[in-house]
Amino acid sequence: MTQPDAPVADLFARTALASWKQNLDRLDRVFAAASDDQLQQEVAPGKNRLFYLLGHLVAVHDRMLPLLRLGARLHPELDEPFLTKADRTAPDTITPASLRAAWTEVNSALTSAMESLPAAAWLERHDAISAEDFDREPLRNRLSVLLSRGGHVQFHTGQIRLIIKQG
Amino acid sequence: MTQPDAPVADLFARTALASWKQNLDRLDRVFAAASDDQLQQEVAPGKNRLFYLLGHLVAVHDRMLPLLRLGARLHPELDEPFLTKADRTAPDTITPASLRAAWTEVNSALTSAMESLPAAAWLERHDAISAEDFDREPLRNRLSVLLSRGGHVQFHTGQIRLIIKQG
Numbered sequence: 001m002t003q004p005d006a007p008v009a010d011l012f013a014r015t016a017l018a019s020w021k022q023n024l025d026r027l028d029r030v031f032a033a034a035s036d037d038q039l040q041q042e043v044a045p046g047k048n049r050l051f052y053l054l055g056h057l058v059a060v061h062d063r064m065l066p067l068l069r070l071g072a073r074l075h076p077e078l079d080e081p082f083l084t085k086a087d088r089t090a091p092d093t094i095t096p097a098s099l100r101a102a103w104t105e106v107n108s109a110l111t112s113a114m115e116s117l118p119a120a121a122w123l124e125r126h127d128a129i130s131a132e133d134f135d136r137e138p139l140r141n142r143l144s145v146l147l148s149r150g151g152h153v154q155f156h157t158g159q160i161r162l163i164i165k166q167g
Numbered sequence: 168m169t170q171p172d173a174p175v176a177d178l179f180a181r182t183a184l185a186s187w188k189q190n191l192d193r194l195d196r197v198f199a200a201a202s203d204d205q206l207q208q209e210v211a212p213g214k215n216r217l218f219y220l221l222g223h224l225v226a227v228h229d230r231m232l233p234l235l236r237l238g239a240r241l242h243p244e245l246d247e248p249f250l251t252k253a254d255r256t257a258p259d260t261i262t263p264a265s266l267r268a269a270w271t272e273v274n275s276a277l278t279s280a281m282e283s284l285p286a287a288a289w290l291e292r293h294d295a296i297s298a299e300d301f302d303r304e305p306l307r308n309r310l311s312v313l314l315s316r317g318g319h320v321q322f323h324t325g326q327i328r329l330i331i332k333q334g
Binding site for chain 1: 175176178179180181182183185186189190210211212214287289290305306308310311314315317318319320321322323324325326328329
């Protein structure tokens with residue numbers, strides 16, 4: 001990349017990262033406002049509990065570390081209860097306090113690693129596409145993961161907002 | 168912008184636009200799969216009807232045309248029933264068929280205008296910030312609107328998905 005690129009690429013990357021952080025901050029305030037008792041509520045009758053959605057989001061964000069090639073996962077043990085299994089098919093194996101701590105830990109590690117990425121690195125491939133395929137499909141880059149996972153945060157925030165008004 | 172910028176800026180803009188279109192396409196398939204009768208269902212007991220959310224999304228997207236400085240609105244008459252007023256506070260003033268047609272019309276106009284924007288134009292200010300403020304806050308650009316409205320689509324898609332599985 002030549003020098004004149006930098007301001008343009010930087011602005012694109014900073015705008016995308018600001019959007020990610022804003023989505024995350026909003027949801028973080030919602031979870032902080034929900035009591036442990038409220039975490040046991042379903043977003044709608046027969047649908048996922050807040051507790052499950054919190055664990056699901058931690059697991060998905062934890063997987064973003066290797067997917068974005070930013071480092072190793074912190075909590076692979078959350079996959080089984082919150083990604084593989086559906087809600088309430090097994091007893092909870094983690095306490096609300098531990099799950100809230102993992103949420104903060106994973107998001108901090110992720111956002112901090114994202115902030116240290118040079119702008120142009122967002123246009124590099126993510127880990128789920130081969131170098132050969134990426135040559136043909138250059139939009140399957142790290143930025144596309146950031147945007148789709150930001151949308152995933154919003155998807156579940158919309159559901160959680162049906163029952164939690166504070167935050 | 169000098170020539171070497173172009174590929175980097177283009178890739179950032181194309182990736183962001185692909186994410187917007189993917190979110191919209193998915194929701195479009197969900198609405199297409201929902202019958203007019205299903206549009207009358209609430210996403211959860213006492214919450215918005217699908218019909219209201221459809222109108223709400225059309226109004227919000229219609230407002231993106233001037234907000235992104237891409238042109239005049241097509242359906243300002245939808246603000247009152249779908250933005251100003253809450254759901255079911257007045258009789259519906261538009262038929263499902265007309266609302267579906269407006270959804271397609273507005274999204275087509277919007278996406279087509281977005282696709283004709285040069286990449287660097289995404290870093291220009293949107294219409295709700297003054298030139299003076301934008302000098303101090305350059306992240307309040309068109310791209311930030313695109314990302315936040317893409318998140319808004321996902322926010323409501325998460326709610327709609329609670330009752331519509333097809334599409």
